[in-house]
Amino acid sequence: MLLVLLCPIKLPSQAVPSKELALTASSSDYAAAAESKNQKIHARPAHTAAGRNTGRAAISNSPSASVHVSPLAAPDSGGPRYPADLQYHGGNVVPFMQHHAIYMNPNGRCTIAGCWGDPEGFLRDLGQSDFIRVVDQYTGGSGPYTVSNTHFTVNYHPNAAPLTDADMLAIVHAAASLTGQAGYGNEYHVFLPPGQDECFNLGYKVCYSPDDPKTFAYCAYHGSADFSDIGHVLYSVEPFQNNNGCSSRPGTPNGQLADSTNNVLSHEVIETITDPDGTAWWNSLDLVLFGEEIADECSFLLFTTTNVYFDPSNVTLNGKAYAVQPEYDNAAHACTTSP
Secondary structure (H helix, E strand, O other): OOOOOOOOOOOOOOOOOOEEEEOOOOHHHHHHHHOOEEEEEEEEEOOOHHHHHOOHHHHEOOHHHHOOOOHHHOOOOOOOOOOOOOEEOOOOOOOOEEEEEEEEEEOOOOOHHHHOOOHHHHHHHHHOOOHHHHHHHHHOOOOOEEEOOEEEEEEEOOOOOOEEHHHHHHHHHHHHHHHOOOOOOEEEEEEOOOOOOEEOOOOOOOEEOOOOHHHEOEEEEEEEEEEOOOEEEEEEEEOOOOOOOOOEOOOOOOOHHHHHHHHHHHHHHHHHHHOOOOOOEEOOOOOOOOOOOOOHHHOOEEEOOOOEEEOOEEEEEOOEEEEEOOEEEOOOOEEEOOO
């Protein structure tokens, strides 16, 4: 007699082809962006001179950067306090989420694989991994964190002026209006191509600008805003990461281009989940770490004789190898890649 035991085997997720839709931000989308309220942003500083010298309030207008309270007034968890532990400040969190990808395609010349790797595949594997469970202690939920089967492509003609956050809000408004999906259960990720600068506003002083070191202050950011017609929307902006100032170290499992994108995307996604509006989980206990979110505290750097890189950890997500940074785990009082 042959006895066969059937056991579940966890396999890497198969590539799921996404339906692609062309997206154009109209004048009404720009008007909605201009009239939006309660805009919050929180950026990941670039490892550049401008990134080091730009104050946190300039790259984050959330309460985590602007509220001046004594770190001794942080909420007491009831157990031992550690300087890096995050405190809860009463705001919303994201116990489940659907991701929506938006690719900015200059003159139709940027392929997803050639410019960013496979962000949607990474998000699917992240959402089915043990790693994502680190956030459960902060949200009180357990997902799911899924990816829409539709992504957007914005074909546009670049000009010399950088894009701004107002452009990002208009594009996100256009996408969310088409899907009809807004609120805390959805996040729209805007991916910028190589060579495209982006600034917070028309002052062009705090930017992602590898070609202009004096303003090159951040690598990516997450944000939120209230639109009068579609309500609250969560979004992130991921400029091209494989450059001096934002890239991950060489030799990662999927190559420097893809894993630099994956690393910053995990940073922004997990910060959105635990602190979508700057009013939930962030550090108000330690003066040095004051205002930092779950990913900020674990964004390590590797210094070589010729360059500085972000230094993520090699991890397995849903059976596939990636390089992404750890996240701060209050339960372990440490940066971890598993709950």
